[in-house]
Amino acid sequence: MPDPRLSRLVLGITLFRPGRDQVDRAVAQAAAGYAAVIAFDNGGLAVADAARLARAGVTLLSEGRNLGIAEALNRIAGAARAAGAETLLLLDQDAEPPEHLAAALLGARDRLRGAGIPVAAVGPAPAPTAGHKAPAYPPRPAAPERDDLAPVQFLATSGSLIDLDAFARVGPFRADFFIDGVELEWCFRAWACGYGCYVARAVAIPHRVGGGVIRAFGIAKLGIVMPRQPLFRMGTYLRNAVYAWRLPHVPLRWKLAQAAYLPLQAGLYWADSGWRPAVLMRLLAAARDGALGRLGPPEDLPQDRP
Known part of the structure; x- marks a missing residue:
C-alpha cells in the first residue's frame, strides 16, 4: 500500500540520451504513489520512449535541446510547486533508489523540522559502485545534528529530497553553472539563508560519477x-x-x-x-x-x- 505522505511529494527525473533500461526505470516509478512523476528531457529522448512515459502517466517537460542540469531541475521544481507539492525527490536517469527511499527521507525531514532545525534538503548516504568514485559530503561545522542525520556542506541532487518552501526562499539552481557544481553552490546558498542540508546515514543510494x-x-x-x-x-x-x-x-x-x-x-x-x-x-x-x-x-x- 503506498505511503499516504507520498501524495504531497513529486518525483523529478532528469533525462539525457537515456537508454532503454533508464526509460524502464522512469516508467516503473510512475506506479509508486507519488503525487506526480515529472521528467525533463534534456535531449536525445526517442519519440517512442516519450510516448511510453506519457502512457505511464509521467509528465514530460522539454525544450527540445540541452538546457543543462540546473535549468532542468528548476523547471521540474516549478512544475512540482504548481502541482501543489510540498516536497520534491530528485533522481537522475541512472539512479536505482531503494524502495523505501522517499519514506525514509520524508521521515528524516519531519524529524529535523520537529527539532526546530530548518532544512532545505535531505539525502541518502552515497553507496560505492564498482569502478566509480562515490561523492563525499564534507560535514558542516557547528551545525546541529539529529540522531543519524548529519549536517553536510552539500549533497548530490540525485537522491535528495527538496523542501519546496525552502527552495522558494533559497532560490533556483544556477542555470549559468549548467551542470557541474550546481548542488554545491545551491547548498552553500541554502546554509547562508538559514536552511540546512543533511545526509540520512541510515539509507544509501549508489552513485555513479563519471566514466571510471x-x-x-x-x-x-x-x-x-x-x-x-x-x-x-x-x-x-x-x-x-x-x-x-x-x-x-x-x-x-x-x-x-x-x-x-x-x-x-x-x-x-x-x-x-x-x-x-x-x-x-x-x-x-x-x-x-x-x-x-x-x-x-x-x-x-x-x-x-x-
Whole structure:
C-alpha cells in the first residue's frame, strides 16, 4: 500500500540520451504513489520512449535541446510547486533508489523540522559502485545534528529530497553553472539563508560519477582519486569552481581547500589524457573563464542527437 505522505511529494527525473533500461526505470516509478512523476528531457529522448512515459502517466517537460542540469531541475521544481507539492525527490536517469527511499527521507525531514532545525534538503548516504568514485559530503561545522542525520556542506541532487518552501526562499539552481557544481553552490546558498542540508546515514543510494576513476600516478594507496569525465565536463567543473571563489556565501575554508586541490585535479586530468597540449589549453581556458565570470553552456558541449 503506498505511503499516504507520498501524495504531497513529486518525483523529478532528469533525462539525457537515456537508454532503454533508464526509460524502464522512469516508467516503473510512475506506479509508486507519488503525487506526480515529472521528467525533463534534456535531449536525445526517442519519440517512442516519450510516448511510453506519457502512457505511464509521467509528465514530460522539454525544450527540445540541452538546457543543462540546473535549468532542468528548476523547471521540474516549478512544475512540482504548481502541482501543489510540498516536497520534491530528485533522481537522475541512472539512479536505482531503494524502495523505501522517499519514506525514509520524508521521515528524516519531519524529524529535523520537529527539532526546530530548518532544512532545505535531505539525502541518502552515497553507496560505492564498482569502478566509480562515490561523492563525499564534507560535514558542516557547528551545525546541529539529529540522531543519524548529519549536517553536510552539500549533497548530490540525485537522491535528495527538496523542501519546496525552502527552495522558494533559497532560490533556483544556477542555470549559468549548467551542470557541474550546481548542488554545491545551491547548498552553500541554502546554509547562508538559514536552511540546512543533511545526509540520512541510515539509507544509501549508489552513485555513479563519471566514466571510471583517475588515480594519482595510477596508485590507489595514495588516496587521490577523481572521476574520469569528458573534457567539456572537466572544463565546466573547473570553471564553476574557480568562479565560486567570488561568491560570498561559499565559506573561506572551502575556497582555500579548492585553491590547493583544483590544480592537482587539473594536473591529474591532463596526465590521464597523455599530456595532450589541447587538453591543457582547454583547462587553462576554463580557469580563465571562471575568473572572468564567463559562464553558461560550454562551447564544446556535445550536440544533441535528433
